[in-house]
Amino acid sequence: MKYPKALEELIASFKKFPGIGPKTAERLALHVLLGADQEDVKSLSSNLLKALEEVHPCKNCGILTDQDLCFVCKDYTRTKQLMILENNKDMISIEATGQYHGRYHILNGVISALNGVGPDDINLGSLKQRIKDEGITEVIISTNPTLDGEMTAYYINNLLKDELEVYRIGYGLPAGTNIEYANETTLIKALEGKRKM
Numbered sequence: 001m002k003y004p005k006a007l008e009e010l011i012a013s014f015k016k017f018p019g020i021g022p023k024t025a026e027r028l029a030l031h032v033l034l035g036a037d038q039e040d041v042k043s044l045s046s047n048l049l050k051a052l053e054e055v056h057p058c059k060n061c062g063i064l065t066d067q068d069l070c071f072v073c074k075d076y077t078r079t080k081q082l083m084i085l086e087n088n089k090d091m092i093s094i095e096a097t098g099q100y101h102g103r104y105h106i107l108n109g110v111i112s113a114l115n116g117v118g119p120d121d122i123n124l125g126s127l128k129q130r131i132k133d134e135g136i137t138e139v140i141i142s143t144n145p146t147l148d149g150e151m152t153a154y155y156i157n158n159l160l161k162d163e164l165e166v167y168r169i170g171y172g173l174p175a176g177t178n179i180e181y182a183n184e185t186t187l188i189k190a191l192e193g194k195r196k197m
């Protein structure tokens with residue numbers, strides 16, 4: 001006994017998302033058909049398409065935006081510091097501290113030997129030129145304190161260290177704790193404790 005084809009396909013679609021195993025995928029798909037308000041399901045479907053159509057990484061820095069340039073790149077009061085982060089969630093966490101007033105460069109990924117992700121697979125291609133064009137004076141590498149995050153920091157430091165001051169965010173964070181899970185006080189300490197690479 002199998003489910004109808006369209007239902008099997010819906011389960012398969014849910015399974016492709018991070019953290020969703022076969023059981024959860026099945027439960028979600030059944031919920032869509034039987035449990036959820038039909039209007040909610042329709043608006044989920046149209047919100048998915050709308051987000052896909054309208055939101056994309058800023059062409060300059062990689063922050064998600066529905067404009068050509070994101071809110072940070074359009075803000076001329078930002079300092080000439082540049083913070084390099086793995087993802088948009090981390091940028092939201094850093095912004096929430098209110099203690100950082102520079103610009104960002106979002107990698108939208110991390111170099112990972114284990115997952116076969118190389119430097120060309122993340123948002124690094126424009127970094128050097130950007131630093132030149134915008135007169136950046138200082139880079140703070142704030143990739144997460146994981147094996148991949150440290151390898152990525154090491155790679156970027158080698159890429160930039162002859163051209164300007166490169167710092168690593170100072171982690172009061174226990175190893176393996178990602179920026180998005182750190183509280184504000186810890187993040188502010190981490191910003192204050194940056195060290196030269």
Ligand SMILES: [Zn+2]
Nearest residue numbers: 058061070073
């Ligand atoms: Zn931007």
